Amino acid sequence: MAAAAAAVLIGAVMLNRGPGLQVLDSAGTGPVQVGGVSVPLSDQRELQSRIKFGVELEVPVRATIDLWAKDIAIYEVTGGTRMTLPASPGRWIGRSVECSVFVGEVRLRTGERFSGSELRFYTPDGIVEVSGTLLSVQCDTLGTCVCVLEGSARVGVDEDDLELVTPGHRKIMLRDGTKKIIPVKPMHRDGVLDFSERMEKRLKQGE
Numbered sequence: 001m002a003a004a005a006a007a008v009l010i011g012a013v014m015l016n017r018g019p020g021l022q023v024l025d026s027a028g029t030g031p032v033q034v035g036g037v038s039v040p041l042s043d044q045r046e047l048q049s050r051i052k053f054g055v056e057l058e059v060p061v062r063a064t065i066d067l068w069a070k071d072i073a074i075y076e077v078t079g080g081t082r083m084t085l086p087a088s089p090g091r092w093i094g095r096s097v098e099c100s101v102f103v104g105e106v107r108l109r110t111g112e113r114f115s116g117s118e119l120r121f122y123t124p125d126g127i128v129e130v131s132g133t134l135l136s137v138q139c140d141t142l143g144t145c146v147c148v149l150e151g152s153a154r155v156g157v158d159e160d161d162l163e164l165v166t167p168g169h170r171k172i173m174l175r176d177g178t179k180k181i182i183p184v185k186p187m188h189r190d191g192v193l194d195f196s197e198r199m200e201k202r203l204k205q206g207e
Contacts, residue, residue, distance in 0.1 A: 019070040019088050023048045025202060028063030028079065041065075053087035059104070066199065071113040074203075076195045078105045086119060098122065105138040107195045110151075125173040126157040136192045143174035147184045149192050 023044060031038040034050040034057055041047070041063055051057070051067065059065055059081050067075045069088040077083065081104025087097045098120040106121070110132045121128035121137050125144040128137050133151025138144065146155045147170040155171040156162035163181065165171045170188065171181045 019072060021051050021053075021067045021069050021085060021088075023051060023065065024068040024074065024199075025066040026063065028060065030060030030063055032060065032063070032065065033058035033082075051085065053085055056082065056084050058082040066202075068203075069111075071111045072117075073108060073110045073114055073119070074199045076107040076199075078107070080104045081106060096120070101137050101139050103139050105136055107136045107192050109134045109196050109199060125175065126155065127159070127162065129154040129162060134192060134196055136188065138188075141175075143172060143176075143178075145170055145172045145188075147188045147192060149184070149189060149196075 026041055026044070026047070028041060030041060032041055032047060033039075034047065035052075035055040037050060039047050039050060041060070057065075057077060059077050059079055061080045063079050065077045067077065067085070072088045081101070083101045083104070083106060084099050086099035096118040100122045102124065108119075108130065110119075110130070114132055117131070119130040121130070123137065123139045123144040125139070128135075128146050130153050131151070133153055134149040135151075135153055136147045138147070146153060146165060148165045148167055150167055152167070153165050154162040155165050155173070157173055157179065161179070163171065165181060168184055169181050170184045171179070173179050
């Protein structure tokens with residue numbers, strides 16, 4: 001009976017587990033740093049083998065990497081970005097996951113199985129709480145900017161400062177203490193929309 005119970009538990013854990021991250025596309029040149037190991041961008045097999053939850057990823061300035069967790073989310077990690085990779089939310093438990101963005105820009109579109117989950121981005125300047133949306137998180141030496149194109153996100157320097165950011169708006173949190181919600185600039189909007197359209201076409205090609 002103990003063995004049967006263990007088998008049931010293992011089966012439940014496996015069924016609850018979300019999909020792993022896949023390298024959907026990459027472009028550009030230069031080695032990628034994955035968990036402290038330098039991997040040529042062209043070596044897709046080696047790159048995929050090292051892409052795991054919690055690993056630190058650093059993308060060279062002249063490159064981009066698209067990561068896909070099937071039906072959960074698609075990420076575009078742009079050139080010059082350094083971040084830790086998020087897990088996929090579980091089906092029933094463990095539905096809140098997190099990652100960190102230290103510098104650079106990450107664009108995100110959530111999928112149909114993300115509903116009811118939560119992803120938190122931690123940046124040097126605060127917290128981005130995502131519950132289903134199309135957005136970008138950008139960090140540089142001045143601070144953090146979060147642009148929301150669809151859905152919504154809660155953004156703030158800490159738990160007490162979280163504010164709802166609605167479509168077409170961005171919240172900036174600068175290191176001089178400036179915090180405000182303002183309209184998304186066209187240059188940021190267009191980059192996120194281009195990413196979303198490109199990923200939609202890419203996934204349709206793979207069906």
